[in-house]
Amino acid sequence: MTDPREKLVVGAGWQEKLVDALHGDNVRVLAPVLTEGTAEFREISAAAEMATEWINTRTPVKAVLFPRTEALVEFERRPGEDVQFTAADNEAVPTVVLGARPCDLNALDVLDTVFNWDYRDKLYAERRAATTFVGVACTRSDEACFCTGMGGRADDNEGSDLFVRPMPDGGAVLEVMNERGAALAKRLDGAAPAVGTEELVPPAQVGAGPFDTEKVKEWLDTHFDDDFWTDMSLKCLGCGACSYLCPTCHCFDIVDESDWRKGQRRRNWDCCSFAQFTKHASGHNPRPEQHSRCRNRIMHKFKYFIDRFGRKACVGCGRCIRVCGAGQDLVDILAEITTAAS
Amino acid sequence: MQDLTQLLRETAEDLLKRKAVGVVIGYGHTGSRGDMTAVFARTPQQVSQLALDGECYRNLAVYLNKPEVRKLGRCAIVVKGCDRRAINVLIRENQIAREDLHIIGITCEGVGDPKMQKCRFCTVHNPPDCDTVLGDPVDIEPEEGEFAAVEAFETKDIDARWNFWKEKLKDCIRCYACRQVCPLCYCKQCVVEKNIPQWVETSSHLRGNVMWNVMRAFHLTGRCIGCGECERVCPVGIPLGLLNQKLIQQVKDKFEFTSGMSADEKGPFSTFDLGLDTDDGIL
Amino acid sequence: MCTCNTATAAEDALMDVDYVPYRMRIDKVTAETPDVKTFKLVFENEEQGEAFTFKAGQFGLYSIFGYGEATFCVASSPTRKGYIECSIKCAGRVTQAFHQLNEGDIVGFRGPYGNCFPVEEMKGKNVVFVGGGIGLAPVRSVIWNVLDRREEFGDITICYGARTVADLVYKDELKQWDARDDVKTIFTVDPGGETPDWTGQVGFVPTVLGEADIPAENTVCVLCGPPIMIKFSLPVLTATHGLSKENVFTTLENRMKCGIGKCGRCNVGNLYVCKDGPVFRCSQLEELPPEF
Known part of the structure; x- marks a missing residue:
């Protein structure tokens, strides 16, 4: 857990406002969408498409930065000519990922390390720079979850640019963790203020005790x-x-x-x-x-x-x-x- | 089922004590979650890990292909009727000799809760040709036709079917869980790993995924015994059973053949009888 | 080991990797043995060629578009500018395709990657080169590197062997080295691999190495070849000739895909062969899990 730079309390409807604002900016928005009993990160056009009840996505958020298959080089061999080749078009698309789980965002530190130590993996680095991660505290867990066993917690804000602590009425406490999170929070100016108390949905209880x-x-x-x-x-x-x-x-x-x-x-x-x-x-x-x-x-x-x-x-x-x-x-x-x- | 568990443990203990086998491959509620997984009992003390109940849905025959398991010595293996069929195929394809196995058959009314689909049309509740049989004979009628799922799917038009498969196969991540869990995918080097030439693209784009999954289904044609393990383990939920079931239907229809019913059978693609061939062919 | 992995500001741009290789043209193909060819590659882009530097022992990923990339040490010496050479044994998909190529064809090269033989540390010392079969390729890079600066080093011994006379690589260079007064050479082929006109020794590398006259003091060794040769040569170097394992250098050849410490394929314990190697002291190898 890290102390946030700033906290924002927003009422229900903040996600709709944020998604609409981002679309206005031509930013791709990815969020967990329910598909056949599981959730996957998909591009959404409206906040309503986003899953409301999910434990974690089937595929981790790493796939956004490090897809399961991607082209590196394109080549062509015309008869009688030398082969021509060029870098594949991998221009990073400005992206906001909503609804990433604390465990997955914690894992980005591992990927950041590998893809940047010594040599830098350009494809990863460019996608990383173009992506903002909005983490959300888990309010549910299942028996396979063991983040607590690894020193994490269901409401860990580590790795998030903006971290969401949901409130029962659809509102949320938003924690601005860094510059990128601040930029995103700005797009929420004028969001409906929260009503009532800032009572949070309690974070999920995860069974696993800490491993030594x-x-x-x-x-x-x-x-x-x-x-x-x-x-x-x-x-x-x-x-x-x-x-x-x-x-x-x-x-x-x-x-x-x-x-x-x-x-x-x-x-x-x-x-x-x-x-x-x-x-x-x-x-x-x-x-x-x-x-x-x-x-x-x-x-x-x-x-x-x-x-x-x-x-x-x-x-x-x-x-x-x-x-x-x-x-x-x-x-x-x-x-x-x-x-x-x- | 408690009695059966006891009987199984006694059988296993006896086999291990008199060194008739080096390992008993069975089921057990291992681990803190109590999931029913494979157990490899190698000493009489370890037989207490073995158990039998309605959660024995895995097909343990796959472990007969693992060199690490074969190293443990002669194998005793716990099988249901469907798993027994897989062993028949392994024997007929010369992957294992019958005498190298002690087969402990368990009679089975179906596994899983709700009952797995394959159990609803199963006809081998009583595994044949076993060295030990545990459980009373089961005599129940199939709840549905063998190809009910295929027939239901085929009511859709061709575009709908293709769109269905495209949607499913695009999610394939090429983890090869389907291949690794399959008792009949025993090739030391899978065709997808052969790269001179590269027959099957390894990238998990739609083209590579269609190629891989269709190629695998084709390779299992006339061999697949429909245990459904590939579909069960697929981490992205591709209904591979439907694909295999279609080919099982075709083989039954065209060759009057059902794979794995006996170890003496010859598969339709490993036999060729000129007398029966009425087709002009392509040449 | 060496510090060639540490980027200077000028090299910083090279540290961003997009996996697009340099465009290289095959300038010359030399058939070394029935299944080994040496390819001399020149940069199509002259600026890239002029900016390109490497050190002996470093490797690269050579590629043919449509077939893929394969990893080899650079077999030429860093003292010879403007080109690189690699010697490729026909084995897998990419290497088989390489053997079909001709002069003038275009291939890709990414690199140089990895650490290098500590040539600077060898200055003033006696150097023993021990190679077996195609394993002479990385050693050759150091040999020429040292010979091109001959006066900076002590006694130089080259001990090289192959299964048969036909399997000896760089035959012209073996003659050149043999003809020099300032290099001691021992060439050998395995028993049964000799031809009637073979003038070298007959015997396995560790055996002939044991009989050689090698100074124990102030001596370092570069040792590359098949694992079995390394296994039996190492005790000869240490027990018979009195070298310390810290002064015997070899290369590991684990499979690699990225070459830059990302793809996770070449690890031996917590080391990446592509980053911490491919050059290792034999004393280091003893500390590693036996996964190479």
Whole structure:
């Protein structure tokens, strides 16, 4: 939690006003929209399209900055001529994301770190600069949520440009966190003032107690070789669902796709659980077994990333638990490691 | 079902104690959430993790393809009738030998709450050719026709059907959960991972997604036993069962063949009988 | 290791990566062995070519549009300006496509990325180069770098081997090095790989390396080749010749996609081979999990 620069209290109807104002500015507005029992970030044209009751979006907010597939280079080969190539048109569209959850916004810190340390990823950086994130406190959670286990909370304003604390009557307390949030708040000038008290919808209760991630790391530091990895990975089927939908996972592949004449070099999400991920053309594979790949995923989140960048790469959004077809449960894995470490 | 759990544990304990198997692959309520997931009992002490109830919806046959599991030794595996069919296909396609397995069949009235769709037209409540059978024989009539969902879908016109699939397939993120959970997707290197040439585009744009999902369905034609695991695990809710069910219908219709009913059968695409071929062909 | 990853203000613009490669023209193709070709690439844009610098050991991503990118060390020496060379063994999709290319064709290059061999640290020292097969490519960059500044270094020994005579790369250069008085050369082929006119040694690299006369004091080694060769050469260098593992440098070849510490493919423990490597001291490798 960070102290906001400024607080605004607005009455019901503020979202409509904001969305309309942004459309007037030709800004793209993304918000959670309900689709078949789940919510996804979609472009909306009116605030009414926005979900009112949702726990979290199926796809994390990372996809706005780091889409699952995108063109990097366009190329064309005309008969008798040299191949021509140019950067793909990736101009960042000015965007406001409404209704992002605190866990997802917390995860942007991990992505910011990776895409900017040393070399800067231009595509990510430009999208990041063009996007304003409006976070909203969670008022509901499900049994997979474990942000509290990772040191987060349902009403954490960290990572938001503007943070929304909803009130029962549709009004909200808005916390301006930075310059970008302030610019957005300005568009709300003249919004209906709140009526009555500033009573908030209570933030969601999230079950998971805080994990001692330092203890987890201590164990990981000394247990690269351990039967634990074989045991925990037997269940894992080696798909990419957990990583793809993880708000902090950022591995990618670069591939060329073309017909005979024209094509693109594209960047696609990739995943360290895949058997082929590290396999060399020679056939040598540094991580040949599922347990080595499962271990890498856990190590990366709770050891390597900390060693390297000083923070863990998990925010407790619970998506990996919700989507795992094999019933793998990260909370249980961490609990087991904690027990083993004690 | 408590009795069955007890019976299963006794069976598993016996098998492990006399070293008839190295691992019993079964179900158990593991973890803090109590979800029914796969359990790999490797010692007599571990059999207490095993359980049986109406939540045994996973098809554990997929684990027979994992090298890490096969390394544990001869396998005993808990199967429902539908899962048993998958093992028949694995045997007929020479992926595993019958004698390398101890099959613990459980009779099944259907799993899931509400009952999974595949259970509503199931005809293999009593798994055949098992080494141990747990549960009383089940004799219930299907609640609906095998292809009810396909027939309902086909009342839509072709544009509506194509739009439906476009809408669904555009969401595919190419996590390959469908492939990884499929007991019959056992290729060491999937065609999508072969890149000389790159047959299937790996990008998750609509073109690549249609190619991938249709290619996979085609590859399962005459093989898929309809366990529905691909659809169950799809993180973006693509109704892959509908696609597979359509091909199962076609194979039944054109070849009078239902996959996985016995281990001796030959799949329609792995046999060719010139005498039966009345088509002029393309040449 | 070296500091070539640290950006200066002038290099700052290069630190923004959009994954669009330099446009390179193939100036020359040399068939080294039945399955290795060396490609000499020149910049189509002269300004880019003049601004381009790299250090021995750094790598890049070479690409053919429609086939993709593949990672190789730059095999030419940074002291030779205006072009880069890479030696490519025919193995996967991209490398097979490279072998179909001719002089004049256009390819892409992104780089240089990664750290480098600490050539400055080697000044005044004896240098032993040990290469096996195509592993001579990154070593060659350092060899020429050192030979072009010969007076700054002590004794120089080049120990190179391949499976057969046909598998030796840079055959002309092997002759040039052999002919020099200021370089000691040991060339070898695996037993059974010799031809009637082969004048070099017959034996595996670690064996001939063990018999070589290498000064223990003030000596550093650059060691690249197949993992099995590295595994057996390292104890020869340390136990037989008395080098310390801190002074033996090698390169790791984990798969990479981005080359710039983003895509997550090449990690070994908490290190990115593309950023913290590809050059490592052998003492460093011992500290890493065995995932390379």
